[in-house]
Amino acid sequence: MAIRKINNKMEKSEVLLTDPILQPHIPETHWYSPKTFWMMLGIYPTVFIKPNTGLRGSGIIRVQRLKSKMFEVRFDDKVKKVPQSDLITEVTQLIEPDMQYFVQEGINLATVYNGRPFDIRIIMHKPENRWNLCGWVAKVAGPNQFVTNYAKGGKAFALEKVLKDAGFKNIEKILQTLGKIAHRTSHVLDKSFSDLRILGIDAALDKKGKVWFIEANTRPGYNLFRDLGDQVMFHRIITTHHYIHAKYKEVVAASTSQVTAFNLEK
Ligand SMILES: Nc1ncnc2c1ncn2[C@@H]1O[C@H](COP(=O)(O)OP(=O)(O)OP(=O)(O)O)[C@@H](O)[C@H]1O
Numbered sequence: 001m002a003i004r005k006i007n008n009k010m011e012k013s014e015v016l017l018t019d020p021i022l023q024p025h026i027p028e029t030h031w032y033s034p035k036t037f038w039m040m041l042g043i044y045p046t047v048f049i050k051p052n053t054g055l056r057g058s059g060i061i062r063v064q065r066l067k068s069k070m071f072e073v074r075f076d077d078k079v080k081k082v083p084q085s086d087l088i089t090e091v092t093q094l095i096e097p098d099m100q101y102f103v104q105e106g107i108n109l110a111t112v113y114n115g116r117p118f119d120i121r122i123i124m125h126k127p128e129n130r131w132n133l134c135g136w137v138a139k140v141a142g143p144n145q146f147v148t149n150y151a152k153g154g155k156a157f158a159l160e161k162v163l164k165d166a167g168f169k170n171i172e173k174i175l176q177t178l179g180k181i182a183h184r185t186s187h188v189l190d191k192s193f194s195d196l197r198i199l200g201i202d203a204a205l206d207k208k209g210k211v212w213f214i215e216a217n218t219r220p221g222y223n224l225f226r227d228l229g230d231q232v233m234f235h236r237i238i239t240t241h242h243y244i245h246a247k248y249k250e251v252v253a254a255s256t257s258q259v260t261a262f263n264l265e266k
């Protein structure tokens with residue numbers, strides 16, 4: 001038996017969309033084309049254009065509708081105001097021609113600590129026959145960033161504290177929904193893709209407190225959890241990770257990126 005790695009975000013998204021419980025929590029997503037882009041901008045005030053193979057927060061474009069046919073385009077830490085007539089040219093310049101992209105409904109991420117957006121990483125492990133929620137952490141975006149990735153300066157904070165500091169009142173209910181979504185996501189992916197044992201699920205809250213699914217990484221790193229300083233949670237994650245890799249060990253030999261699992265945060 002091996003441990004599965006799935007890079008294709010659309011493939012995972014399509015599987016999850018078949019589940020009626022998860023479906024309302026997944027942002028609308030289509031393969032990118034100028035046509036789907038305009039269609040999505042007609043529906044949502046913000047859309048994201050993302051490479052189908054994730055690059056740890058790189059290559060993502062955020063387009064936001066402003067007034068009088070003007071748009072704000074964000075890419076990395078750069079912000080530009082662009083008139084509608086130039087928008088496709090602008091976006092085309094930022095897209096790598098040999099990569100596949102999709103266009104996605106933008107979530108109005110909840111913010112904390114001087115308006116920095118945050119989302120949530122949840123580690124799910126399946127050492128035997130059941131998925132366990134091993135840990136969760138809030139990822140708070142670095143200065144001038146609209147993505148929360150560790151590689152883009154995202155910082156780890158205790159989830160309960162961030163929810164409180166962000167002003168949410170119904171924290172127990174939010175945690176319950178996050179747990180439910182993480183378990184359901186693991187279960188649904190597990191049914192479609194064999195040999196899944198480890199998942200790093202990214203969920204988010206919008207400003208109204210609705211829980212959204214962003215993505216599921218099949219090879220998550222643990223730097224955020226090391227930085228968090230919750231020794232009990234970190235120990236549980238690392239111990240279970242090692243247990244899984246020892247038990248299903250063919251993959252350890254096959255995987256050259258095994259060592260980097262701890263160095264590279266996905
Ligand atoms: N639809 C969205 N609305 C709001 N924010 C988003 C959306 N999609 C992504 N983001 C932000 O961008 C971050 C990166 O997006 P995502 O995880 O999809 O790509 P990636 O991290 O580059 O991929 P990978 O983790 O596979 O390397 C998310 O953690 C989140 O902070």
Ligand SMILES: [Mg+2]
Pocket residue numbers: 054056057149202215266
């Ligand atoms: Mg990611």
